[in-house]
Amino acid sequence: MELLIALAVGTMTAVGIYLILRRRAFPVIVGLSMLSYACNVFIFASGRVVAGLPPILSKGAPDYTDPMPQALVLTAIVISFGMTAVIVMMALGSFLQSGHDKVDMGEDAE
Incomplete structure (x- = not known):
């Protein structure tokens, strides 16, 4: 299972960077989203989530699941959604102003 999660995180990271x-x-926006998904899966997988165990240590339970990675991932999802919305609006404004959606900032940009 760890190998599958590691491959998924690596693949999402590679696709995001590409x-x-x-x-x-548009591909830049999708790439940023893929990188945020890869980070979320990595943080969530490192949290030792086990089905059937309580999130808080109690007397009857021999072990517990750490709730901190789940809270961090939930916060990261909300932040990445807001970041994606802002970037989409910036890209839309750039497209409406210039007529194309090229990201290139060189001298040969039209």
Whole structure:
């Protein structure tokens, strides 16, 4: 199971970095989303989530599940949604102003 999660995180990270290096706005936005998903899966997987165990240590339970990674992932989801909305609005404004969605900032940009 750890190998599957490691492969999923690695694949999402690689796809995210590949998409961020594209010259269009939409792939960059999707790449940033993929990177945030990879970070969320990594944090969630490192939290030792076990089904059937309580999130707080009690007298009858021999072990517990750490609730901190779950709270961090939930917070990161909300922040990444807001960040994605702002980036989409910036890309839309850039597209409406310039007529294209190229990310290139060089001298040959049209």
